[in-house]
Amino acid sequence: MLKIDTKIIVLAAYRFREFDRNRFEIECLRQSSNVVIHDLIDVLYPHFTSAYHTFDASDDVKRFTSILDWKASYEKEVLSSCQEVYVINHVPITTIKDLFVNIVVSRSNVKIIQYKNPGIANYLLELDLLPSLVEKLIYVIRRSTFRWLGAELVKRLVQLIGKFVCRNSDFLLFAGDKYETASSSKVLPANSFDYNSFLNFKGGFSENDTIKDSIVFVDTGAPLFDTDSLLMRNTHPLTKERWYPALRAFFDNLESLTSFKVVIAAHPKHQYDKKTKKVFGNRDIIHGRTQEMIRNSKAVIVRNSTAISYAILYNKPIVIVHSNELLKDNNTFYKSIKFWSKELSCPFINIDLPFDSNNINFEKNIDKKLYQKYILNYLTSREDQKTNCQVIKEEILNHETIS
Numbered sequence: 001m002l003k004i005d006t007k008i009i010v011l012a013a014y015r016f017r018e019f020d021r022n023r024f025e026i027e028c029l030r031q032s033s034n035v036v037i038h039d040l041i042d043v044l045y046p047h048f049t050s051a052y053h054t055f056d057a058s059d060d061v062k063r064f065t066s067i068l069d070w071k072a073s074y075e076k077e078v079l080s081s082c083q084e085v086y087v088i089n090h091v092p093i094t095t096i097k098d099l100f101v102n103i104v105v106s107r108s109n110v111k112i113i114q115y116k117n118p119g120i121a122n123y124l125l126e127l128d129l130l131p132s133l134v135e136k137l138i139y140v141i142r143r144s145t146f147r148w149l150g151a152e153l154v155k156r157l158v159q160l161i162g163k164f165v166c167r168n169s170d171f172l173l174f175a176g177d178k179y180e181t182a183s184s185s186k187v188l189p190a191n192s193f194d195y196n197s198f199l200n201f202k203g204g205f206s207e208n209d210t211i212k213d214s215i216v217f218v219d220t221g222a223p224l225f226d227t228d229s230l231l232m233r234n235t236h237p238l239t240k241e242r243w244y245p246a247l248r249a250f251f252d253n254l255e256s257l258t259s260f261k262v263v264i265a266a267h268p269k270h271q272y273d274k275k276t277k278k279v280f281g282n283r284d285i286i287h288g289r290t291q292e293m294i295r296n297s298k299a300v301i302v303r304n305s306t307a308i309s310y311a312i313l314y315n316k317p318i319v320i321v322h323s324n325e326l327l328k329d330n331n332t333f334y335k336s337i338k339f340w341s342k343e344l345s346c347p348f349i350n351i352d353l354p355f356d357s358n359n360i361n362f363e364k365n366i367d368k369k370l371y372q373k374y375i376l377n378y379l380t381s382r383e384d385q386k387t388n389c390q391v392i393k394e395e396i397l398n399h400e401t402i403s
Contacts (some may be wrong), residue, residue: 006033006397007083009074009110011101013091015041015052016061019268019288023193024088025200026060028389032397034083037061043070044097051226053271067097071104078108085110086397089169095151099158099166106166113396115388117175119192119306121378123339171396173388176378188391189381194291194309196388201291214263215254216297217247217280218290218305221267224279237329244279246323246351251281253355258362260298265290265307299362304337309379312371317362318346344370 008029012020016039021027029035037056041049042065055061064070078085087110091101105112173190191199221227223238251262264285266272272285286293291310294300300311301319311318320341326334327350341348345367347359386394 005083007077007081007085008033008035008088009077009085010035010037010088011091011105012037012039013041013044013098015039015049015054015269016056017052017054017268018056021056021058022200023197025196025387025389028387029392032393033086035060036077038070038074039063040070040091040101043067044091044095044101048226051221052269053225054269067100070101074104075108078110086113087111088113088115090115093159093162093166094155096154096158099162102162102166111171111396112167112169113171113173113392114169115173115175115190117173117190117192119175119194119309119379121336121340121343121374122178123335173391175381176376177381178377188395190388190391191380191382192306192309192378193388194306195313195375195379197291198310198313199385199387201295212296213260213298214293215258215260215299215301216265216290216293217251217262217301218265218294218303218307219267219270219285220303220305221270224276225267225270227267227269237331237333238323238325240279242325242352243323247321248279248281250321250349250351250355251283253357254301254360257357257360258298262301263293265293267305302337304333308340312344312374313379315366315368315371317366318344319360320346320348321351322348323350324352343374 010024010026016037026035026037037060039055039061041052042063044067062073064073085108087105087108089102089105089112091098091105093099093102168185170185172187174187175190175192175195190196223236223240223243227236255261262283264280264283266285266287268288268290271287277283277285290307294307294310294316295314297311297316299317299319300308301321302308302311303321308318310316320337322334322337326337338348340346349359382391
């Protein structure tokens with residue numbers, strides 16, 4: 001029998017979904033701790049709620065609409081607990097409300113666990129300070145609004161204040177050599193969430209499944225649905241009127257060339273109906289099976305998605321697509337995905353240009369050495385294939401089993 005003498009409070013800044021339950025390994029953590037989730041999106045970012053079409057309605061998820069109600073509930077949970085309390089803090093410091101939450105957590109008698117595991121290559125990491133500032137200035141000029149500029153100034157200010165009024169996390173789990181850090185009391189090698197899901201994946205696949213041996217397009221939801229651009233209060237460079245017709249034409253040509261059909265791996269935020277699915281030409285749109293689909297695919301098409309990790313981990317050919325609108329924007333999305341194509345030596349195709357079959361050669365579109373380098377740089381810092389949950393339980397909680 002396992003003695004449970006710890007409690008874990010998971011602070012989720014955004015809408016908590018079944019997807020998050022899996023990637024945060026809630027059920028695994030529950031094997032050794034009492035776990036409760038605080039969903040804070042309605043407190044911190046109410047304007048961003050429209051981007052989410054689903055949520056986790058389980059009893060262990062608490063939702064709040066008032067920051068003071070959250071504070072009272074949180075402090076009561078900590079003070080009344082007879083167990084040692086750990087907080088897995090997913091709340092960044094970008095607004096005054098974020099800062100308030102982090103101050104409350106910092107001043108409470110808990111041990112704080114945080115992640116630093118973006119799981120994607122970031123071209124800004126390769127730039128010196130001045131070029132990086134120039135890139136951000138170009139972004140401001142091209143796609144930001146005055147509202148965004150105000151939010152960015154607040155972000156810089158509260159982050160500065162946070163350095164003085166918030167204590168460092170007690171444990172920081174980082175993933176990838178490019179993200180190695182030493183800003184906490186104890187830094188632990190860990191995994192990106194997608195790599196962690198890869199380690200945990202045990203899904204099967206039916207031989208009769210209609211999506212077997214397909215080309216998988218990993219959808220981000222934009223520009224059809226609200227995405228992270230809404231969170232950041234800036235404009236998105238793509239328009240529905242230009243992106244989707246070009247994408248459908250590209251899929252049609254690709255299917256004719258390869259004889260494999262294209263299927264859509266839906267973003268976990270979004271749900272499609274009969275009307276919205278037409279943007280892909282009524283192709284199959286599959287929810288909640290992205291890793292499984294990629295594992296059994298012939299190739300993977302992405303624009304900008306962390307799920308590119310699965311294509312790398314399963315050694316699948318990757319095609320990265322962009323468009324004239326992204327090329328004209330020449331910032332953020334475009335330079336990020338162009339950097340990905342360079343890091344992985346995979347095709348970088350403008351879908352607004354005439355289809356060129358010479359760009360598509362799935363047999364030659366894999367450089368396994370570059371794939372492995374990407375994994376070590378951005379996806380994991382461990383050699384023993386421990387999951388993040390195992391790291392937390394064995395290297396942080398350190399429970400003892402008693403009979």
